């Protein structure tokens with residue numbers, strides 16, 4: 001499924017301990033922990049909901065996903081989700097939510113009644129924008145036409161389908177539970193249910209040729225999709241593929257695949273607006289754009305991460321990863337479902353901001369830095385000069401935007417702000 005920005009390592013440190021750690025570390029470094037400036041306005045707020053189960057675990061997957069138990073504890077999960085949300089409400093009091101993303105795992109394992117209850121719960125507890133983007137991730141192997149229509153009737157207005165490939169051999173190598181015919185059928189079902197559909201594809205798959213990667217992209221584009229997410233398969237630690245690595249295309253071939261996919265998408269009217277995302281005009285993912293523009297998001301559900309700004313500080317939080325432990329803890333309503341709650345210090349903010357913003361092809365206005373972090377631009381002037389002199393950042397003082405070279409060596413560029 002969609003791979004989200006891995007911003008902070010997961011941690012099981014009890015709530016508040018990290019706030020103290022962050023404060024004492026800042027004091028030791030001679031910086032007052034609240035050296036963050038004041039935010040004059042709060043950024044847009046999104047909500048991410050994590051559904052942790054999948055039919056089975058794919059060998060390349062390092063997400064917080066777990067094989068479905070014999071009986072999916074849907075009601076218990078939704079009770080715990082409600083408890084999680086209710087305990088988080090004071091942190092977002094009075095704020096409007098403009099996007100919701102139900103991700104996983106495989107959210108389409110939940111029944112239509114389950115998704116209806118989830119969205120009714122959000123509406124009764126939160127102030128949702130009238131045209132809030134509400135995305136649900138679905139797996140073609142669990143797609144059913146009636147269920148997709150019911151999700152849409154409950155308020156889902158965007159479906160993100162984890163297609164990955166249209167090649168049965170590749171799908172098998174990836175351990176996916178669907179085949180190419182099921183992927184095609186799922187796209188048609190999703191397009192009948194909602195206007196906005198994203199297709200997730202992967203490239204540089206085991207044994208994949210350039211022609212095969214091009215064929216995958218062409219097939220996806222032939223459905224007239226408004227949004228495409230293309231992920232380079234990488235071997236992540238603690239996965240089956242890390243232990244038993246398959247033979248993957250080398251870097252040069254993978255770069256050729258990437259370039260071909262980008263030109264194909266452009267000829268179908270989808271422009272690359274982020275490292276992995278392509279969209280027709282007006283069809284960018286508003287939810288993901290909010291991450292990249294350093295907006296706020298409340299993450300609920302097992303292992304979910306969040307970032308919430310206040311006028312005088314910014315905090316990151318994460319939930320307990322194990323679904324059973326998270327459910328039990330959330331239902332206790334004593335805060336023990338929070339694995340980590342960390343205050344971002346003034347030293348954290350430049351890297352945290354740039355890690356996200358520089359993923360955007362057009363970058364962001366430089367004024368957004370002060371608006372979102374409360375820090376003056378002068379605090380990053382040395383790093384900006386260094387990035388510009390290395391040819392990694394454009395010399396435009398009004399925008400932070402990676403040059404073609406900077407995009408190619410994005411890690412190097414981002415680390416200049418560490």
Ligand code: SF4
Pocket residue numbers: 001053054056057058061062063065104105106139162
């Ligand atoms: S379906 Fe997606 S989330 Fe689930 S195991 Fe496979 S890659 Fe991971």
